[in-house]
Amino acid sequence: MSSKASGAKRPSRPPSSASASSSSSSQDSQNTVARADQGGLVLRKLQAALLKHTSPEQSLLNCIREACAPTLSSPDFEAKIRKIKQLFFVRDFGGIFNDPELVPAYSAEYIPGRALCYRELFTAHDELRQVLLKDQGHVFALGAGAGSELVGLVSAMLGIDKFATYMQKRTAASAAADEIPGSEAEKRKLPRLTLHLQDIADYSCVLQPLEAAMRTHYRLPETRLTIESSVFDILDESPEAKALLLAHLSKATLVTAMFILNELLANNKKDCVRLVTQLVRETAVGSLLLVVDSAGSFSEVKVGQGNYMIYHLLDSIQGLEVVLKADSQWYRFPEDLNYPLRLNNMRYFLRLYRRV
Ligand SMILES: C[S@@+](CC[C@H](N)C(=O)[O-])C[C@H]1O[C@@H](n2cnc3c(N)ncnc32)[C@H](O)[C@@H]1O
Known part of the structure; x- marks a missing residue:
């Protein structure tokens, strides 16, 4: 990524590549992300x-398993996963991602761990959480056709309106805090969220059954979530794609x-810098x-x-304020989860920026 990108300045604290990727103790000191705040618990x-009858994590996996059942049971599933791994x-x-034969297999294999983490x-x-509770919220998810964002966010929304009502009451100290009210959420106007899943590849064969499974299991009506x-x-510069x-x-x-x-940068640095510049320039303050x-x-x-x-470069962009950060964070899935494929713990970096 070039420091010439509009709004970008050179990172002030360049790490050596070794310390950036291997020293977990020094990286942990870069984390401002607590495991879960009180509200999260x-x-x-x-x-x-x-x-x-089931944990939130198992319920999420059940939805994926149901939606991906034909793929998971197809005789050439393992051959496809081997091919995907070779290509990676x-x-x-x-x-x-351009091979429609591989796309459903990719989702069945890779989205469970990510969806659990995003949840x-x-x-x-x-x-x-506040993003999910905003009135007229619009989440624009880039490269999200595979379904992890859909499953992770929808499962995070389970009960969130009741939760918000409860937290409001607790903060106002206007009600006893030892009981979660059942009907309070229905009394106020429910927020409406749009989740837009964008991708270069056509994952509709995956997204449709995933949405159907999520709506059935989580009873989220269209009026609450579109x-x-x-x-x-x-990265397409044609007028239609740009618009x-x-x-x-x-x-x-x-x-x-x-x-x-990271994938976009690996493929085309210049275009990726242009995209990041657009992300900063075209999004609303706040x-x-x-x-x-x-x-x-x-x-x-x-x-x-x-x-x-890459996060050091993003951190240095003018117009982005860091709200949450973790240079190295593990998502470790709980034991005793049931999914037909092996689930892997995930080490990731995280940045939540606010446009200022
Ligand atoms: C590694 S997958 C990540 C999928 C998903 N975000 C997740 O967390 O599970 C990267 C995704 O980005 C998509 N992608 C790659 N290049 C893209 C581009 N230029 N425009 C839109 N999507 C792109 C791929 O098709 C793929 O679905």
Whole structure:
């Protein structure tokens, strides 16, 4: 990424590539992300109470398993996963995401861990919960066709309106704090969120059954949550693609870039810098940008003679204020979860920026 990008300045604290990717103790000191705030613990308890017979995590996995059942049971599933892994190894991302045969297999294998992690993020932190509770909120999720953002955010929304009512009452000290009210949420006007899942690849064969499973299990009506999707290249400079991108950026209350910026940088630095510049220039003041990506050397960028982690470059952009940050964070899924494929713990970096 070039420091010539509009609004960007050179990172003031360039790490060596070794310390950036291997020293977890020094990195932990860079974390301002607590595991979960008090509200996160309350929401988690409420969700578990609403689900009764299963944990929030298992319920999420059940939805993915149900939606991906035909893919998971197909005889060539394992061969497809092997092919995907080979393509990842040589960083041929297009080879995976442009192949409609591989896309459903990719989702079945890769979205469970990420969705669990995103669910945790959106329940654990007040800044992210508030996004789900905003009236007329618009989440624009880049490179999100595979379904992790859909499943993670929708499962984080379970009971969140009741939770918000409860927290308001508790803060106002106007009600006893030892009981979660049942009907209070219905009395006030419910917020309405639009979740727009954007991707260069067409994942509709995955997104439709995922949405159906999530709506059935979580009983989220259209009036509370609208789910949209679009297929276009966010780096495309054609007037149509640019207009689409800018329209979403300008109305977004949150833009997410989960496991995509690093891939875009690897493919085309110049275009990626242009995209980041647009993200800053075209979003409204006060809106948020959430970036989550690999905490390992995959996220390193070569600038001049040095290697930098991509978040150091993002941190240095004028117009973005860091709200939450973690240079190296683990998502460790709870034991005793049941999914037909192996679940992997995930190490990631996180940045939540506010446009100022
Ligand atoms: C590693 S996957 C991450 C998927 C998802 N965000 C998640 O966290 O599970 C990267 C996604 O970015 C999409 N992608 C790659 N280049 C893109 C581009 N230029 N425009 C839009 N989407 C792109 C791919 O199709 C793929 O679905």
